[in-house]
Amino acid sequence: xxxxxxxxxxxxxxxxxxxxxxxxxxxxxxxxxxxxxxxxxxxxxxxxxxxxxxxxxxxxxxxxxxxxxxxxxxxxxxxxxxxxxxxxxxxxxxxxxxxxxxxxxxxxxxxxxxxxxxxxxxxxxxxxxxxxxxxxxxxxxxxxxxxxxxxxxxxxxxxxxxxxxxxxxxxxxxxxxxxxxxxxxxxxxxxxxxxxxxxxxxxxxxxxxxxxxxxxxxxxxxxxxxxxxxxxxxxxxxxxxxxxxxxxxxxxxxxxxxxxxxxxxxxxx
Numbered sequence: 001x002x003x004x005x006x007x008x009x010x011x012x013x014x015x016x017x018x019x020x021x022x023x024x025x026x027x028x029x030x031x032x033x034x035x036x037x038x039x040x041x042x043x044x045x046x047x048x049x050x051x052x053x054x055x056x057x058x059x060x061x062x063x064x065x066x067x068x069x070x071x072x073x074x075x076x077x078x079x080x081x082x083x084x085x086x087x088x089x090x091x092x093x094x095x096x097x098x099x100x101x102x103x104x105x106x107x108x109x110x111x112x113x114x115x116x117x118x119x120x121x122x123x124x125x126x127x128x129x130x131x132x133x134x135x136x137x138x139x140x141x142x143x144x145x146x147x148x149x150x151x152x153x154x155x156x157x158x159x160x161x162x163x164x165x166x167x168x169x170x171x172x173x174x175x176x177x178x179x180x181x182x183x184x185x186x187x188x189x190x191x192x193x194x195x196x197x198x199x200x201x202x203x204x205x206x207x208x209x210x211x212x213x214x215x216x217x218x219x220x221x222x223x224x225x226x227x228x229x230x231x232x233x234x235x236x237x238x239x240x241x242x243x244x245x246x247x248x249x250x251x252x253x254x255x256x257x258x259x260x261x262x263x264x265x266x267x268x269x
Contacts, residue, residue, distance in 0.1 A: 007146070008118055009091035011155075011162075013129055018122030020093070022164060025112035032220045093164070095129075095140035095155065104139065104154060108167050115155065115162040130157045195255040202262040 005021035036045045049058045065082065066074035093115075117126040133139060133155070140155035152167045205211075 005116075005118075007113075009093065011115070011126060011129065012092050012094045013140075016125050016129065018125035018129075019118040020115050020122075020126065021118040022113045022115050025114050025163065032217050032224070090145040093142050093144055093153070093155070095142050097141045098133070098136070098138040099141060101133075101137050101139045101156065104167070107173055109154075110151075110166040110168050113164045113166075115164045126162075130160075130162055133157045192251060192255065195252070195259065199255065199258055199262065202259065202266075 005023045007022040009020060009022075010017050011020045037043065038045055049063060050056060051058055065077045065079075067077065068074055117123045129140075134157040139157075142153050142155065144151055144153050146153075146166060152169075154165045154167055156163045156165065
């Protein structure tokens with residue numbers, strides 16, 4: 001059964017509107033989570049804000065947002081002032097522009113969500129918007145309040161639905177030129193390229209979600225299971241020692257040895 005939607009509202013393009021529901025495309029529900037406890041009492045520990053100077057607990061009504069303009073000097077902003085600059089509607093995805101689908105690079109993508117029609121009557125409008133984007137090779141850009149923040153979002157047609165991506169803010173993305181400018185970009189040795197390409201071909205496999213499984217979580221679940229049953233925790237897995245790679249004097253020899261090793265592995269399997 002599909003998970004319940006966490007957001008419901010409207011998809012709007014000019015005068016065309018349809019009700020939609022949204023669900024995160026990824027989940028962390030299976031992730032092992034821990035509570036912090038007091039070892040002496042086995043009770044859960046709760047957190048609270050305390051005054052940095054007096055050390056006294058601060059009542060919730062006395063908490064206020066502050067923007068630091070100097071050392072120990074803050075501009076205070078009330079909730080009403082913060083709400084005044086937010087979007088007027090938090091329940092409408094109003095597509096105000098379209099851009100070429102491949103013009104937004106991967107680094108701007110933040111979190112994906114599945115967007116579906118929430119009413120049979122609105123399915124036609126939803127389908128028309130989706131298929132029109134697909135046929136023109138474009139994605140829609142809008143703004144939406146999500147996770148308590150106003151976000152720029154991108155709507156991408158995907159199969160019968162739409163994937164809504166939250167996009168990173170402009171000041172969150174660093175320019176790659178600042179980091180890559182000193183890397184030599186001269187042509188590589190053709191023979192080295194041939195050997196590396198061959199090595200890639202030898203290691204190529206069809207994509208499988210198991211390739212990104214979490215072995216640490218699996219071991220944690222084994223530990224928890226053993227403790228539930230009153231058994232001693234499993235023996236700690238012996239970590240492989242990281243070998244400091246030696247300076248490769250001859251890359252050609254290293255690649256040939258790598259290819260030879262790959263062939264031996266395939267023969268054994």
